[in-house]
Amino acid sequence: xxxxxxxxxxxxxxxxxxxxxxxxxxxxxxxxxxxxxxxxxxxxxxxxxxxxxxxxxxxxxxxxxxxxxxxxxxxxxxxxxxxxxxxxxxxxxxxxxxxxxxxxxxxxxxxxxxxxxxxxxxxxxxxxxxxxxxxxxxxxxxxxxxxx
Amino acid sequence: xxxxxxxxxxxxxxxxxxxxxxxxxxxxxxxxxxxxxxxxxxxxxxxxxxxxxxxxxxxxxxxxxxxxxxxxxxxxxxxxxxxxxxxxxxxxxxxxxxxxxxxxxxxxxxxxxxxxxxxxxxxxxxxxxxxxxxxxxxxxxxxxxxxx
Numbered sequence: 208x209x210x211x212x213x214x215x216x217x218x219x220x221x222x223x224x225x226x227x228x229x230x231x232x233x234x235x236x237x238x239x240x241x242x243x244x245x246x247x248x249x250x251x252x253x254x255x256x257x258x259x260x261x262x263x264x265x266x267x268x269x270x271x272x273x274x275x276x277x278x279x280x281x282x283x284x285x286x287x288x289x290x291x292x293x294x295x296x297x298x299x300x301x302x303x304x305x306x307x308x309x310x311x312x313x314x315x316x317x318x319x320x321x322x323x324x325x326x327x328x329x330x331x332x333x334x335x336x337x338x339x340x341x342x343x344x345x346x347x348x349x350x351x352x353x354x355x
Numbered sequence: 356x357x358x359x360x361x362x363x364x365x366x367x368x369x370x371x372x373x374x375x376x377x378x379x380x381x382x383x384x385x386x387x388x389x390x391x392x393x394x395x396x397x398x399x400x401x402x403x404x405x406x407x408x409x410x411x412x413x414x415x416x417x418x419x420x421x422x423x424x425x426x427x428x429x430x431x432x433x434x435x436x437x438x439x440x441x442x443x444x445x446x447x448x449x450x451x452x453x454x455x456x457x458x459x460x461x462x463x464x465x466x467x468x469x470x471x472x473x474x475x476x477x478x479x480x481x482x483x484x485x486x487x488x489x490x491x492x493x494x495x496x497x498x499x500x501x502x503x
Contacts (some may be wrong), residue, residue: 229385237377
């Protein structure tokens, strides 16, 4: 499967609507959740919902605090396999509970997803990933399918 | 987000066309790839492409051999967030290089994905996951959206 340039990989990731976030728990057990996100340069911003009264700390936040290496994946599946592509972003995550960095993340997310306006409960912590490597693969290269 | 029953979670996962597989590499670094798959009871079967001449062992196979805990995620994104759902399957993976278990996996995959008929190079090892826990969440429960 042909490899995309890092720039093209980042571009495709940034335009995806959903990604999957993998973190690692105790005992080398991976943990996976889908996330909505916004890309800002080489950072990927996500924000968790406000903590429910009965809830503990979310596994992804606990994991990132203890083991910061994370991986995110955006992919497009199509029954026509010549249209498949996927992008993986590997880097280090950090949990930001408050302050201007979290505000930036909330701003980017609410600007990108108007759906947040209807959600109740507000926002919790931001989970921000500094991407060290953007890698992408596509069955067809952009020029073959007329994409910019 | 309301939780689905394990049975409903498994059913939705089994009908998805693509999932994402998380394994763990050395140093608690997660590794993510999209996979096509087939569910057989409480096992998820995937098969890698035949090893390219210049390639080493794929990271996912190396990781599973050394650290068998894996997680797979199937999710459906929709701009209408009331339609979101996702299912996570956690379990232990094993690499099967040859024999009847691998043949079963190849059979299930080729039966499910006619696209394989056009792929060149043939099949490599099977990666089979024994699922210990099916967990799913959906904004709306099946009865609300008329799904069976």
